[in-house]
Amino acid sequence: MARNITPRADDYSKWYLDVIRAAELADHAPVRGCMVIRPTGYAIWESVQRHFDDAFKRTGHQNAYFPLLIPSSFLEKEAEHVEGFAPECATVTHAGGEKLDEPLIIRPTSETVIGHMYGKWIQSWRDLPVLINQWCNVMRWEKRPRLFLRTSEFLWQEGHTAHATEAEAREETLRMLEVYRQVMEDVLALPVVVGEKTEGERFPGAVNTYSCEAMMSDRRALQAGTSHFLGQNFARAFEIRFQNKDGVMEECWTTSWGVSTRLIGALIMTHSDEDGLILPPRVAPTKVAVIPIGQDGDSLMQAARSVTEQLNSALGGLFCELDTRFHMRPTDRFFYHLQRGVPLRLEIGERDLKAGTVRAVRRDNGDKLNIESDAVAAKVPEILEDVQRSLYERAKTFREDNTFFVSTYDGLKSVIEENGGFVEAFFGGTPEDEVKIREETGATPRCIPLGDDSRGRCVITGKEGKKTIFAKAY
Amino acid sequence: MARNITPRADDYSKWYLDVIRAAELADHAPVRGCMVIRPTGYAIWESVQRHFDDAFKRTGHQNAYFPLLIPSSFLEKEAEHVEGFAPECATVTHAGGEKLDEPLIIRPTSETVIGHMYGKWIQSWRDLPVLINQWCNVMRWEKRPRLFLRTSEFLWQEGHTAHATEAEAREETLRMLEVYRQVMEDVLALPVVVGEKTEGERFPGAVNTYSCEAMMSDRRALQAGTSHFLGQNFARAFEIRFQNKDGVMEECWTTSWGVSTRLIGALIMTHSDEDGLILPPRVAPTKVAVIPIGQDGDSLMQAARSVTEQLNSALGGLFCELDTRFHMRPTDRFFYHLQRGVPLRLEIGERDLKAGTVRAVRRDNGDKLNIESDAVAAKVPEILEDVQRSLYERAKTFREDNTFFVSTYDGLKSVIEENGGFVEAFFGGTPEDEVKIREETGATPRCIPLGDDSRGRCVITGKEGKKTIFAKAY
Numbered sequence: 001m002a003r004n005i006t007p008r009a010d011d012y013s014k015w016y017l018d019v020i021r022a023a024e025l026a027d028h029a030p031v032r033g034c035m036v037i038r039p040t041g042y043a044i045w046e047s048v049q050r051h052f053d054d055a056f057k058r059t060g061h062q063n064a065y066f067p068l069l070i071p072s073s074f075l076e077k078e079a080e081h082v083e084g085f086a087p088e089c090a091t092v093t094h095a096g097g098e099k100l101d102e103p104l105i106i107r108p109t110s111e112t113v114i115g116h117m118y119g120k121w122i123q124s125w126r127d128l129p130v131l132i133n134q135w136c137n138v139m140r141w142e143k144r145p146r147l148f149l150r151t152s153e154f155l156w157q158e159g160h161t162a163h164a165t166e167a168e169a170r171e172e173t174l175r176m177l178e179v180y181r182q183v184m185e186d187v188l189a190l191p192v193v194v195g196e197k198t199e200g201e202r203f204p205g206a207v208n209t210y211s212c213e214a215m216m217s218d219r220r221a222l223q224a225g226t227s228h229f230l231g232q233n234f235a236r237a238f239e240i241r242f243q244n245k246d247g248v249m250e251e252c253w254t255t256s257w258g259v260s261t262r263l264i265g266a267l268i269m270t271h272s273d274e275d276g277l278i279l280p281p282r283v284a285p286t287k288v289a290v291i292p293i294g295q296d297g298d299s300l301m302q303a304a305r306s307v308t309e310q311l312n313s314a315l316g317g318l319f320c321e322l323d324t325r326f327h328m329r330p331t332d333r334f335f336y337h338l339q340r341g342v343p344l345r346l347e348i349g350e351r352d353l354k355a356g357t358v359r360a361v362r363r364d365n366g367d368k369l370n371i372e373s374d375a376v377a378a379k380v381p382e383i384l385e386d387v388q389r390s391l392y393e394r395a396k397t398f399r400e401d402n403t404f405f406v407s408t409y410d411g412l413k414s415v416i417e418e419n420g421g422f423v424e425a426f427f428g429g430t431p432e433d434e435v436k437i438r439e440e441t442g443a444t445p446r447c448i449p450l451g452d453d454s455r456g457r458c459v460i461t462g463k464e465g466k467k468t469i470f471a472k473a474y
Numbered sequence: 475m476a477r478n479i480t481p482r483a484d485d486y487s488k489w490y491l492d493v494i495r496a497a498e499l500a501d502h503a504p505v506r507g508c509m510v511i512r513p514t515g516y517a518i519w520e521s522v523q524r525h526f527d528d529a530f531k532r533t534g535h536q537n538a539y540f541p542l543l544i545p546s547s548f549l550e551k552e553a554e555h556v557e558g559f560a561p562e563c564a565t566v567t568h569a570g571g572e573k574l575d576e577p578l579i580i581r582p583t584s585e586t587v588i589g590h591m592y593g594k595w596i597q598s599w600r601d602l603p604v605l606i607n608q609w610c611n612v613m614r615w616e617k618r619p620r621l622f623l624r625t626s627e628f629l630w631q632e633g634h635t636a637h638a639t640e641a642e643a644r645e646e647t648l649r650m651l652e653v654y655r656q657v658m659e660d661v662l663a664l665p666v667v668v669g670e671k672t673e674g675e676r677f678p679g680a681v682n683t684y685s686c687e688a689m690m691s692d693r694r695a696l697q698a699g700t701s702h703f704l705g706q707n708f709a710r711a712f713e714i715r716f717q718n719k720d721g722v723m724e725e726c727w728t729t730s731w732g733v734s735t736r737l738i739g740a741l742i743m744t745h746s747d748e749d750g751l752i753l754p755p756r757v758a759p760t761k762v763a764v765i766p767i768g769q770d771g772d773s774l775m776q777a778a779r780s781v782t783e784q785l786n787s788a789l790g791g792l793f794c795e796l797d798t799r800f801h802m803r804p805t806d807r808f809f810y811h812l813q814r815g816v817p818l819r820l821e822i823g824e825r826d827l828k829a830g831t832v833r834a835v836r837r838d839n840g841d842k843l844n845i846e847s848d849a850v851a852a853k854v855p856e857i858l859e860d861v862q863r864s865l866y867e868r869a870k871t872f873r874e875d876n877t878f879f880v881s882t883y884d885g886l887k888s889v890i891e892e893n894g895g896f897v898e899a900f901f902g903g904t905p906e907d908e909v910k911i912r913e914e915t916g917a918t919p920r921c922i923p924l925g926d927d928s929r930g931r932c933v934i935t936g937k938e939g940k941k942t943i944f945a946k947a948y
Contacts, residue, residue, distance in 0.1 A: 027594070027595075029540070029541040029591075030544075030548070030587065030590055031543045031544070031545060034541040036538070036539065036591055037538055037539040039536035039537065039538045039606060041538075042536070042537050045539075062513035062516070063513065063516050063517070063520065064510070064511055065511040065629060066503070067503040067504075067505055067508040067509070067510060067627055068508075068542075068580075068611055068627050069505045069564075070504075071504055071505060086571075087571050089569070089570075089571075090566050090569035090570075090578075091566060091567065091568040092564050092565060092566050092567075093567045093568065094564070094577075095564040095565065095615045095626075096561065096562060096564075096615030097560075097561050097615075104564075106542075113504065117501065117503075120501070121501075132513060136611070137542055137611065141569045141571075142570075153542050155539060
């Protein structure tokens, strides 16, 4: 049934781009490495944003907006930070018709400029904690761009918090990691492993970096979100200080955490199939497409409208779309919504009208079902919940089926080469060992899973190591 | 009662900045001309966004996202456009550690890059109209920045639409002008004059520009939003073509329209007073502050919580804030919300508790009122509606009291010099005449009001002219 979508088995990258094209999610911009997010893709992003934003606000965070341009001297104040980001920076040298005294960097992330402002705003323990998030665009120049996964400009949120104690900052870092896990699993139906990054994979300037790692349907890993405990590194560089209850000046403890439009890439590569996009109902901007079939007449339209209104009321929003493009063949309209990942299609034809039923077709597995017209408002939300659960379970089973424990480096190499997926191994090596593994296998340490304190013989050094997941990654 | 806020009469600019500082709305960024929007200010922007976004979606528009960076050659494709924007551009010359082949401009507005994409996407009359909006940051380098009013970077929305006929595009241009007027008047309580810009004030590349003009409390005008009919200028430059129903290729007709964070400046300068910010209830993120006074005890807290919950339920959202900072004196808490423009304060003290009442204090006029505790959910929404109406009426009366008709250029000069405000005069001059008026009086033509077709002797040329509003403007 697929039209113009390359089978995954033939060329996964091409399949991915075909899914994006068929659903009209995004397009390449005229500037190499940048993308245009088209209305269908942007509606998904708005839905993703709303779910995360609600969760941030529930946990006491406020939104704000910090400037796009950062003096290049700011980046240099934190040694590891500049080393990590300088190679990817885009630089403004001229503005208002003049050469600037100091080049300005388009933010690749905002720890520095936000640190500078926190240094001005925070005076006393009474000002703490500061819990701020911003939704914005950032720029990291990409040599090998891929829509949603790696683009020179992308959209994201970055949370930046400042605390009076190390314990509070560590608690915040893990709280936001857990918020990420919940929204990813419960809303995006992305099963993720949460864990700590190894030294070589840490955010430049962080003391500890934690991440959510998801498995795509080609068995590669995708880092879906990160949360960083920054210690006092940025507080030191930007003089973020407060007077404690005893009147003594101390440096703050800070955190940062972010998710980006690459989550749309994760949605595509986790759930979609040979026909195109599949979206979990909770994140789908359109959850149900109602398609009247036959002659554009009063009774048919009345039934279709009634079903649509009942559903929007039952779903608590304009989540049900009535497709009255009678100039298009029904199969073309089916395909339109199919390729856009709409979780459920309701067809109403003359025969259904007489029988007092509608025909429901699930996007995730193609199951068909007749529903009594007056039971639609009760039944459809149940079906959508089942679709949501099924997509999550399918992805989770796939990940479990493709996760392997190895006790030797040879084992790691052969699993990565022959099957791919997540490889669990004990690891206690250095960043140099991580480079060696990447060069020899293509895999990198994704994370040391939280809640698994088992220790064992490192597959590289032979010394004690922590359970670590390795995988080829996006 | 004002603390650290300069009286308007002493120094209006300083008063404006003091209001912003006292409410913690925004701060200067380390890069000159740029701003940081702090949580209190950003919450207002989120509220403004939601109201406009709902109105855009109701009128059939979808959101999308186009890239930040535009090849400099794009700007040059439309002659007037490049002439208008080149002097304000910020230019990226280096990225990813290399000098770029072609300099990239940080978007000052996106007609060019969106035009380029529309040229790719639009093929047939069936693809039309295209009705897209984007929320984003833009950059126009400012020599004399002022928070919210003129900053090098600001946040805005820009709608860009493409149509098959001139009539449809003209209809869209005026439809969105009317959407702007409605949201500004009904939600932001900003009375605006809608009209067409004179030739000298037109958007670079537009055939016609329309605007909403508001009067600030220092009698200067502020352009609060613009809507442009672009004719086929950008369609020609970017080859936005479609095959019509007869199979013939035609160029599209396009429009664009925008409002920005300068609306927050308009809110401040329209409604606020010597004590600080005043917000109209419909746009206020916090509509009511509930302040328990006295000892932090069970019965007091129970009453305060009950009032807060009743109100949030009655107002349909978390619009009521319970302020339990007992470590602060009641007057300090009053002042905190007062300076942030919260429309209504509810005080509950021991005496009120016994009497079964709460004390309501209006921000707009200081009126005090005792409300029975069990009538709060019914009464408060009525009071808020009255505050909303009063703020609008007050601003409208102020504008009417400061609008004058003159029939000579001397009259225009003396009104501008002695009183300020809006001066209505017949005008039929050239852009050169506009420059002369600006240089001699400081005033510019704000708009030719729609719906007023009266004609008369131009105050400059003596020939026939249209009724035009002149004012000093932000």
